Amino acid sequence: MSESATPYDRSDPARLLSLRMTELLDAPPDEVFERLTRLASRLVRVPAAFVNLVDDRRDFLQSCFGFGEPLSTVRQLEETTFCHYALGRGEPLVIGDAREHPVYRTVPAVTSMGLVSYVGVPIRDAQSRPLGTFCVVDYHPRRWTDDEVQVLAELAASAEREIRLRLERRSLLDARQSLEHALREQAAERAFSATVLNTADALIVVSDIDGRIVRFNRACERLSGYSQEEVLGQHFTLFVDSADAPDVVEMMGDLAAGEYARRSEHEWVMRNGTRRRIAWSNAAIAGENGEVTHVVASGIDVTEQRELDRLKDEFAAVVSHELRTPLTSIRGALGLLAGMHTDTIADDRARRLIQVASRNADRLTELTNSILTIERLRAGRGSLDLETISAGELLVNAAETVAGSAEAAGVSLVVQPAPFSLVADGPKLAQVLVNLIGNAVKFSPAGSSVEIRAIRQGGHALFSVQDHGRGIPLDKLDTVFERFRQVHSHDAREKGGSGLGLAIARGIVEQHAGRIWVESELGVGSTFLFTIPAEEKAV
Structure with missing residues (x-):
């Protein structure tokens, strides 16, 4: 092997970090190293022994037995040293007479200090990164014996074990500090969470x-x-x-x-x-x-709120029952008046008033019927008339029911094919779809479309009605299915409706053991979806 120091990277960050973690650089002589260097000097009869640590710019003599001034106080060498060659070899470097070697003869230790013979054993950390050497020197040529080199290797191994123990202790200390810090943070987080939860x-x-x-x-x-x-x-x-x-x-x-x-x-x-x-x-x-x-x-x-809802429902049901009979009579009378011959009612203004009264009587009748439907659903009254129905026909029939109002609003209805059947109450599901499609048309701009779909997902049927209207705010996605709720307070005046259509839809879907929800993005539109159990049967 050539005499060079290149096989190890002096500036390796991991090596330098390991050196710093020993806490031996720029520290007073370590007691263990002092004993080892003193023992080495006596056992192999040399005037000086030392533990040398090599960082990225200098050699630091951590322990120097036998050296006099100024080396024992300065303890730093920035020139090329024997130790560089020992670390470069990766094995003990044994020099009997450096003056006779073409490379070693130029080392400052020879030219300036008069050192002639040298033995240096590399010291490594647990990852085999070279940190320094355990060395002995003499001012006279030496014929180093195998036993002497072996003794020095064993002393170097003791120094190496001490360094590794220091690194392990430092790692354990760092791990303990990290754990204590994490525990403190965890305790603070728990205290914060507990405060938030409890307030x-x-x-x-x-x-x-x-x-x-x-x-x-x-x-x-x-x-x-x-x-x-x-x-x-x-x-x-x-x-x-x-x-x-x-x-x-x-x-x-x-x-x-x-x-x-x-x-x-x-x-x-x-x-x-x-x-x-x-x-x-x-x-x-x-x-x-x-x-x-x-x-x-x-x-x-929500105990009090539900009690108020119950009282409100009972009141609405009573009022609806009481209104239903007189409304039937009023609608009948208005129908007779409207059907009279034009000669009988010559006044155009009177005819318009009769038409207005008829329309409003129809609205009141629709409202009372919706309230009664909600009451029946809430009370669990009314069984389902289950039958096998075509999902595709269900979509088409519901769209045809709303087609007139959609045409008047300039909104096109797009019904996607749904080639499967399911077992459900056809008229009630049609009412759900009519309510959802009508709601979508109501809030769609002219020139837009409403897409109506149904697909089979395992043992369930998934229905969806998608519009391209203004969308629903996130905090209103659940409340839109509540009774008498509108997204905005002015919707009832501008768009019409009683605020019961979606509540009825939810009641019917839940009566089918299904689930209904809405997905929406402001300015993009809304998609109302519901699932109900369905049999696996294509049509």
Whole structure:
């Protein structure tokens, strides 16, 4: 092997980092190294021994036994040294008389200090990166024996073990500090999360994938009468009414399997036995590997709101029943007047008033019928008349029902083929589609289109009605299906409608054990979708 120092990279960042982590550079002589160099000097009878560490610009004599001034105080050499050649060889360098060697004779240790003979053994870290040498020198030529070289190699191995122990201790210390820092951050994050959870007005419950409670905020404690300590580890259904428990367990299972956020509503049984109606928004939390680890449920107490809804529904139903009979008489009378011969009603203004009265009587009749339909759906009255129907014919018939109003609004209806059948209540599903298509036409600009589709997905049928209107704000996507709700307060005046069409659609879909929702983007349009169970049968 040629006499050079090139096989190791003096500026290697990993090597320099390892050197710095020893904390030996620019440090006082290490006690262990002092003992080893003193022992080396005595065992092989040399005037000087030292541990030399090599960074990117100098040699640092960490321990120097036997050297006098000025080397023992300066302990830094920036010239080329024997150690560079030892590290370049990657094995012990043994020099009997440097003055007779064409390369070593020019080393400053020879020309300036009068050193003649040298043995240097490389010291490496655990990754075999060279950090320095364990060396002995003499002012006279030496015939180094194998035993002497072996003794020096063993002493160098002891120095190497000390350096590696220092690096391990430093790594452990760094790991401990990192862990302590992470734990402090984790504790601070937990404290922050606990503060947020406990100051929230909403009920917040966090469960693991088995449904066991791991967090239970103050709002839950106040409402339920249980403390967090009492419920930790208990199953979420501890508070759920037994009639609702199977649905809740099924929903929790779906969320644990990675299903998207779900909304639910069920009764909570308090510690004192009272019951409260809670509306929940549930979502799954995934870990770093993407697997669901927890389910978080955020709820609000809607007991009073639901009671008000019930009273409102009962009032509306009573009023509707009471209005239905007189409205029938009024419509009949107006129909007779409108059907009279023009000679009988010569006044054009009177005829227009009769027409206006007839239209408004029709609107009132439609409203009362819608309210009664909502009441029947809410109360669970009215069975489904199930039959096998063609999805394609269902779409076409619903579109034909709305075709007149669509033509008047300048909106085209596009019905996509749907070559499959399903078992459902045909007239009721037609009402759902008519309501959705009519709603889409109402909010579509002239010249645009409404696309109507139905596809089969496994054991379900998916229906969609897509418009290209103004879209629905994100915070209104759920409320549009509530009774008497409009996206904007002025819609009832400008667009007409009672605000019951979507509520009726939802009631009918849920009566079919289905689900209805809307996807929307402001300025782009909205797509109303619903799924219901369907048999696998093509037509």
